[in-house]
Amino acid sequence: MGRVEGKVALVTGGASGIGAATVRRLAEEGAAVVAADIQDDKGETLAKDLAGEGLRVAYRHCDVTSLAELEETVASTVSEFGGLDVLHNNAASTGGGYVADIDPEVWRQSLAVMLDAVFFGCKAGIPAMLERGGGSIINTSSVAGFYGEMLSAPYATAKAGVLNLTRTVAIEYGRQGIRCNAICPGAVDTPLLALIHQVSPRTPAEMADMHALGRCLEPREIANVVLFLASDESSAMTGASLVVDGGLTAGTRITGFPQAGGGAYR
Numbered sequence: 141m142g143r144v145e146g147k148v149a150l151v152t153g154g155a156s157g158i159g160a161a162t163v164r165r166l167a168e169e170g171a172a173v174v175a176a177d178i179q180d181d182k183g184e185t186l187a188k189d190l191a192g193e194g195l196r197v198a199y200r201h202c203d204v205t206s207l208a209e210l211e212e213t214v215a216s217t218v219s220e221f222g223g224l225d226v227l228h229n230n231a232a233s234t235g236g237g238y239v240a241d242i243d244p245e246v247w248r249q250s251l252a253v254m255l256d257a258v259f260f261g262c263k264a265g266i267p268a269m270l271e272r273g274g275g276s277i278i279n280t281s282s283v284a285g286f287y288g289e290m291l292s293a294p295y296a297t298a299k300a301g302v303l304n305l306t307r308t309v310a311i312e313y314g315r316q317g318i319r320c321n322a323i324c325p326g327a328v329d330t331p332l333l334a335l336i337h338q339v340s341p342r343t344p345a346e347m348a349d350m351h352a353l354g355r356c357l358e359p360r361e362i363a364n365v366v367l368f369l370a371s372d373e374s375s376a377m378t379g380a381s382l383v384v385d386g387g388l389t390a391g392t393r394i395t396g397f398p399q400a401g402g403g404a405y406r
């Protein structure tokens with residue numbers, strides 16, 4: 141018996157990185173999963189590969205900046221698999237720069253993908269979950285939801301907004317069986333992080349040193365937390381912002397002393 145056996149899940153940004161790892165983990169643990177994304181080749185390949193392993197996975201093209209596309213994707217998930225129990229609002233893309241230099245169109249587009257879309261996902265998904273008597277919504281925020289970050293105003297602003305949207309959904313729908321939690325990852329080895337490495341003055345090794353664990357994280361390690369939140373094992377949790385960051389934000393780093401055993405934490 142899998143940990144989410146019999147549940148139906150929809151994962152946005154499901155073709156790549158954390159989303160793709162989540163699609164796999166949920167399916168491995170017994171869910172029927174729809175991966176929604178705009179990278180159709182990647183999404184189709186993922187669904188085909190996982191179906192080849194005997195897992196129940198389908199891919200849908202869905203631009204999350206469109207409420208109509210999200211509603212259509214929820215409807216097709218319900219008609220193919222019989223309902224919706226788990227929604228992972230996870231897609232992201234962002235522009236950035238120093239605040240005074242950010243083009244307003246870049247700001248709007250970034251917020252559309254990372255904040256409006258989380259609202260759209262909830263708006264489209266909640267009625268389907270209510271039909272099933274409840275469900276679990278997991279929104280991907282970031283440690284950047286708690287802190288400012290250089291050249292990342294649209295990202296940090298959207299991710300902070302996701303945390304309060306999460307809390308609000310949690311308090312509005314708790315008695316109807318819908319739980320809503322956010323995850324806040326540290327640096328995870330995905331194509332998004334590869335883009336950051338291309339422009340950041342920090343080397344990958346320096347970035348790894350910023351985490352108490354001395355390394356960046358793997359998508360599967362984040363997917364395992366989403367799986368927990370999707371499953372009934374987390375039945376007492378709603379409205380939470382779960383930090384999954386390998387200790388990135390655990391310390392202030394003011395003193396600069398090395399770890400026990402000598403590892404850097406800077």
Ligand SMILES: NC(=O)c1ccc[n+]([C@@H]2O[C@H](COP(=O)([O-])OP(=O)(O)OC[C@H]3O[C@@H](n4cnc5c(N)ncnc54)[C@H](O)[C@@H]3O)[C@@H](O)[C@H]2O)c1
Nearest residue numbers: 153156157158203204230231232280282325327328330332
């Ligand atoms: N990688 C990290 O270090 C890190 C850290 C904290 C939070 N996160 C968050 O994790 C989530 C997943 O990111 P990732 O690192 O796996 O990146 P990723 O780039 O591998 O995946 C993001 C996915 O979102 C999809 N997407 C972008 N715009 C879309 C749109 N309009 N409609 C539908 N899909 C769209 C992309 O095609 C891509 O497949 C994001 O919300 C990101 O902000 C990532």
